[in-house]
Amino acid sequence: MVSMNLPKNNTITAVVLSLILTLAITAISNPQMLYAKNVMLPPSSLGNASKVFNIYNTNVLGFNETKGIHQAGLESDQFSLQTIIVNQGDRVVIHFYNMEAPTGDRHSFTMAFYNGPHAPYNVDIDVAPGQNGTAAFVANQPGIYLYACKYHYPSMVGQLVVLPHD
Numbered sequence: 001m002v003s004m005n006l007p008k009n010n011t012i013t014a015v016v017l018s019l020i021l022t023l024a025i026t027a028i029s030n031p032q033m034l035y036a037k038n039v040m041l042p043p044s045s046l047g048n049a050s051k052v053f054n055i056y057n058t059n060v061l062g063f064n065e066t067k068g069i070h071q072a073g074l075e076s077d078q079f080s081l082q083t084i085i086v087n088q089g090d091r092v093v094i095h096f097y098n099m100e101a102p103t104g105d106r107h108s109f110t111m112a113f114y115n116g117p118h119a120p121y122n123v124d125i126d127v128a129p130g131q132n133g134t135a136a137f138v139a140n141q142p143g144i145y146l147y148a149c150k151y152h153y154p155s156m157v158g159q160l161v162v163l164p165h166d
Helices: 009-030 043-048 067-073
Strands: 051-059 076-081 083-087 091-097 105-108 124-127 131-140 142-148 158-163
Touching: 067 124, 083 091, 091 105, 091 124
Parallel strands: 051 091, 083 158
Antiparallel strands: 051 076, 091 131, 105 124, 105 142, 142 158
16 A cells, blocks of 8 residues: 655645646647647637547658768658548548757658648648647548658658448
């Protein structure tokens, strides 16, 4: 049995819990507090999200990018999630985070340019180093759709798989 030395006077605990509850209620009543810069989604529409994905740019450790680019045309930048699987009709929310240092590269989560002129999902989250952005859409067209970073294509790619209704 683990014993903890809790103060007999729970005033501190009550104050901390009250503060947490106040912040949570404030965030719920003002959804704009929940999202950082470059939001492409109206905060009032966030309550119905059925699939939420947090995606980060990553870098392959130990990869010599200079030699890779010159010798094989390869880059080390990738998406942290390279396949997103949802069902037709799902509401999809993408939170994309650029984890680069302030002097690093821009990155994007872009579907708009890679799936033809009549592609159903016109998503383009373009963020500077250390920034993030959000986009949402309803996955109403089954199929496989490419997403890529427009700055690091073709190495930084992934796919959205929308499974059809039964």
